[in-house]
Amino acid sequence: MSLEVYFRPEAERDIEDAAAWYEKQQEGLGSKFLDEISSTSDMISKNPDLYPVIYRRTRRAIIQRFPFAIYYRVEKTAIVVIAVMHGSRHPRRWQKRTR
Numbered sequence: 001m002s003l004e005v006y007f008r009p010e011a012e013r014d015i016e017d018a019a020a021w022y023e024k025q026q027e028g029l030g031s032k033f034l035d036e037i038s039s040t041s042d043m044i045s046k047n048p049d050l051y052p053v054i055y056r057r058t059r060r061a062i063i064q065r066f067p068f069a070i071y072y073r074v075e076k077t078a079i080v081v082i083a084v085m086h087g088s089r090h091p092r093r094w095q096k097r098t099r
Helices: 009-025 029-046 092-098
Strands: 004-007 053-055 058-062 068-074 078-086
Touching: 004 009, 004 029, 009 029, 009 078, 029 058, 029 068, 029 078
Parallel strands: 004 078
Antiparallel strands: 053 058, 058 068, 068 078
């Protein structure tokens, strides 16, 4: 059974900003980034417990080919994505969103 993945507005902005940056670096790279986000989101939907809990109830799924991770929580009826951030960002940046 798959759960629906819901992206908070802040997480959607994270994705949009990163995709735009990648697209500026190389044409088509932003689309490839979005494809990896979609692929990882599908994996999370199908198997939400696959990725480790790293802070309170928040889990982290590392994205393939890009130095980003999806930070999410498994709720009763859906998966809530809190942030999509570059691996070099300080954890406090996304941890503030978990409150």
